[in-house]
Amino acid sequence: MRRYLARIDAVLVQAVIAGALSFAHLHDIAAAAGQDGWKAWAYPISVDLLLVAAWRRLRILRSDGGPTRAAWTWFTVALAASLGANVATAGLLDLDDVPAWLRILVAGWPALAFLGGTLLVHTPTQPRAKSAPDAEPASDVAVIRDQPAPVPAHESESVPALPPAIPVPAALLAHARKVGDAHHTATGTPIDPATLRARLGVAPQLADAIALQLTGKD
Numbered sequence: 001m002r003r004y005l006a007r008i009d010a011v012l013v014q015a016v017i018a019g020a021l022s023f024a025h026l027h028d029i030a031a032a033a034g035q036d037g038w039k040a041w042a043y044p045i046s047v048d049l050l051l052v053a054a055w056r057r058l059r060i061l062r063s064d065g066g067p068t069r070a071a072w073t074w075f076t077v078a079l080a081a082s083l084g085a086n087v088a089t090a091g092l093l094d095l096d097d098v099p100a101w102l103r104i105l106v107a108g109w110p111a112l113a114f115l116g117g118t119l120l121v122h123t124p125t126q127p128r129a130k131s132a133p134d135a136e137p138a139s140d141v142a143v144i145r146d147q148p149a150p151v152p153a154h155e156s157e158s159v160p161a162l163p164p165a166i167p168v169p170a171a172l173l174a175h176a177r178k179v180g181d182a183h184h185t186a187t188g189t190p191i192d193p194a195t196l197r198a199r200l201g202v203a204p205q206l207a208d209a210i211a212l213q214l215t216g217k218d
Contacts, residue, residue, distance in 0.1 A: 023048070025085040032095040033106035043106070046113045047085075051078035057120045074116040081109070166209040176200060176210045190215070 026044035035043060054075035061068045089095070093102075168176075179199050183191040191199075191214075197207030 019048070022082050022086060025089045026082065028089050028095060029085045029102070030106055032098045033103045034098075035106060043109065046110065047078055047081045050074060050113050050116055051082060053117060053120055054078055070119055074120055077112070077116060166206055168206070168210055168213060172200070172202075173210060173213060177214060180214050 023044040026047055027040050030043035031040040054071050058068055058071035058075060060066075061071055088102075176196060179196065180191040183189075183195065183199075191211075193204070193207045193211040196211055196214075197204055200207065200210070202210070
């Protein structure tokens with residue numbers, strides 16, 4: 001536990017030192033480029049905020065599977081501004097005679113940072129793939145149709161066993177009655193279970209149960 005706390009303390013101290021040095025370098029560059037007073041202090045805050053915002057947005061887009069090109073672009077821009085200030089203040093740039101191009105970059109940074117922050121906030125994220133919706137329960141007819149036909153207990157018997165009582169949905173029974181009436185009108189004979197099964201597309205035992213109910217037998 002002590003080693004873990006010591007590691008955290010070391011990381012925090014290192015982060016504070018690095019952040020303070022980078023902050024000071026950005027402040028010095030802004031002040032040398034003509035941004036005096038509170039404006040010189042606002043520049044390092046703007047750069048660091050854009051850097052952190054781009055990194056957080058990059059992590060969110062990675063976890064959501066969204067496009068990360070825009071986040072990488074603005075992270076690189078903010079990192080280049082921070083690193084550029086650190087390198088420029090290492091004696092490579094005369095802060096008493098800042099070139100015109102650097103003054104232009106410093107003066108245009110607020111608009112660039114505002115554009116980057118706005119685009120990061122409005123970068124679309126790709127929604128995670130949703131699980132397939134639960135399949136709707138099959139109708140009574142489909143469930144019965146998938147069930148195998150029962151095998152008679154004694155196949156050698158001459159008289160076939162009566163089909164077990166199967167509940168028939170009211171809508172299916174009404175449709176079967178219409179089919180039977182149409183068959184009787186066309187042929188003059190009652191519809192048999194085989195024809196009824198073919199017309200309805202149901203299992204044999206269900207066709208027998210419907211035929212029994214059509215003929216008034218229980």
